[in-house]
Amino acid sequence: MSTHDELVRPDRLGPALAAATGDGRWRTLRAALVSGGKSNLTFLLSSAAGELVLRRPPSGTLLPKAHDMAREARVQRALAGTAVPVPQIVFEDLGGDLLGVPCYVMRRVPGHVLRDSLPDGYAPAAPDKVAMADALVDVLVDLHALDPYTVGLSGHGRPEGFYARQVATWYQQWQQSKMDDVPAIDALVAKLRARTPRDVRAAIVHGDYRLDNCLLDRHNPGRITAVLDWELSTLGHPLADVGMLLFYWTESGEPRPVLTPALTATAGFPGRRHLVDRYVARTGADLADLLTFWAYAHFKFAVIAQGVWTRSLAGTMADQDFGDLSHEVVRIAERGLELLENAA
Structure with a gap:
């Protein structure tokens, strides 16, 4: 066998x-x-x-x-x-x-999973890549517009105290998976704990929303055929998804991430500002707490990266080997800390 x-x-x-x-x-x-x-x-x-x-x-x-x-x-x-x-x-x-x-x-839903490169002849022009970005934002807007109680997800999470509980939960995950102390993680957690985002209407939060967790129509890059990987979904603050999307949306000139694709850093893709502007245009959202959730996304993914490394070393990832991720964990945490320090 x-x-x-x-x-x-x-x-x-x-x-x-x-x-x-x-x-x-x-x-x-x-x-x-x-x-x-x-x-x-x-x-x-x-x-x-x-x-x-x-x-x-x-x-x-x-x-x-x-x-x-x-x-x-x-x-x-x-x-x-x-x-x-x-x-x-x-x-x-x-x-x-x-x-x-x-x-x-x-x-199985037909569609392209876009990671490090585009299929030959797919979305060749800049307007195609902008349409792709717009579709990604628009589906997120549609998700956040749903009433979780109407669709039967009333028990899918606890919106009250969402932010503080998320920070505490991921720090607990860090304590259980870390191999060494990382000062940047502890400093970032301290700064995140000192912030209290304002409450908004509870939304269904995907928790890991990014381009390669969606399937793109094979003939129309401006259409998403399916959203995948709902493991981290819950009810909470919609800006948590926006912050994660910004974290994953690498721009040209930035360090190439080890665990996630950097397709959006290639020519023709719009920057993060475009994503934010479209989300605001569609929702009218108040972005006063966006920086907090963007920094939180760095902390969350640093913990995820640590967990991936730990599981890979343990041989539980079906023979997938992701190498030594210690430097990547530190880099991500330091970038999140930098975001909050520059905003102080």
Whole structure:
């Protein structure tokens, strides 16, 4: 049995999918790891019946509240039929009986995942890249405009005290995954704790919103066909998503990130200011606290990077090796600290 077969268990998953879909051809399936995932693992499942996508946590010991398959599946079910495009869930085993861990399977949605380069002939001109940026912002606006209680997500998070609780939660994750003390992390946390963003209407927050967590229409770069990776979704302050989007949106001349793509730093892509201006034009949002959430995004991703490194060293990432990420953790934290120090 191959490593991937141990993680996917086609002998068990195949019959379960055949029963769930009513198509016996799923009894015999093949699984291929989709590279790029730094937290949960994604496998493309194929058979004579077509293609589906499996999501499951990495192997090994997991941090508390991390890699939450139930959260991902729940929000995708709730958003089905809304203005926010998500893949259809076709099978769930949230008790972990089938693979030994919670998992779910969803329809494969056609579209491009854009990471380090564009497909040949795709979005060749600057207006195409601007349309891509606009579509990304517009779907985020649509997400934040939804009433979480109307779509059935009233228990998906606790909006009250969202910011302080997020900082505390991620600092706890840091304490559990760090290998050495990083002064920049502690200094950044201290500055974040000293800030208190104003309360706004609770929104559905994706938690990891970025270009490569979306699928782009293969023929129209100005259209998103699906938003993926809802593991960190919750109810909270919408600027948390805007801050994360700005963190991921690398501009020309900036250091190239190790774990995330820097496609947006290439010619033709608009800068962060364009994203912010479009979000404000669509929502009328008050951006007084945007810098706080942008710095918070740096802290959050520094902790994520530490977790990726820890899991990679432990061999729980399906043979994916991300190398020594200690310098990247420090760089990200120092940049977040710099943002707040320059604003003081």
